[in-house]
């Protein structure tokens with residue numbers, strides 16, 4: 001099963017992709033996480049992406065496409081059972097290139113899941129999000145707090161706030177979402193593979209809806 005997770009920043013794509021990928025034995029490929037890893041390691045891609053990401057804008061399609069195709073090729077080589085693409089594609093251009101790539105590789109998408117979350121909810125979620133500095137595990141100060149305030153449960157390190165979770169950058173990211181990414185809902189609807197999850201609810205209820213969508217799909 002190969003899935004794409006769509007939705008505005010803060011809708012819960014990363015949180016729920018992490019859980020579903022474990023349950024269904026899929027590989028979770030989060031474009032933002034891979035880019036942040038490149039920034040941290042100071043690769044050429046990371047250096048090109050760093051300031052763009054800090055402003056909340058999109059990294060150029062060609063860079064992101066090459067990065068994600070390399071990831072998918074390496075999964076295929078390892079014989080993986082499938083993947084969840086989280087935060088990719090994010091423009092019509094990326095979606096069209098992904099289609100061409102998957103056709104060349106004799107692969108296809110099972111579904112594109114739209115996480116339908118309201119603006120008020122995503123702003124509240126992004127403002128309270130904290131992440132582990134070691135592996136990027138996602139917390140929320142109220143909704144998904146760590147056992148000890150401000151400290152990662154797994155690594156015992158202080159939790160961080162993402163640089164692009166500042167109020168001004170959140171505004172830019174939401175505007176970019178509406179202009180460039182939202183049209184993908186229609187793109188995948190026309191392909192007949194769009195599924196919706198009402199994502200304003202708490203994590204267990206959203207997860208339940210997601211699992212119901214794919215209970216009979218391998």
Ligand code: AP5
Pocket residue numbers: 007008009010011012013014015016030031032033035052053054056057058059060061064086087088089090091094125126128129130138139140141143144164173199200201202203204206
């Ligand atoms: P990226 O890291 O992908 O950010 P995003 O799409 O803006 O998504 P987020 O990670 O902010 O939100 P999410 O939906 O995963 O929510 P989460 O699960 O964390 O991208 C960052 C940047 O990289 C981009 O701005 C761009 O510059 C670049 N980039 C990435 N992909 C690119 C591409 N394809 N092309 C070009 N550039 C690209 O949840 C948020 C919070 O809510 C957490 O605190 C969580 O604990 C909480 N929460 C989640 N679900 C629930 C729930 N159901 N109930 C209560 N709380 C919840």
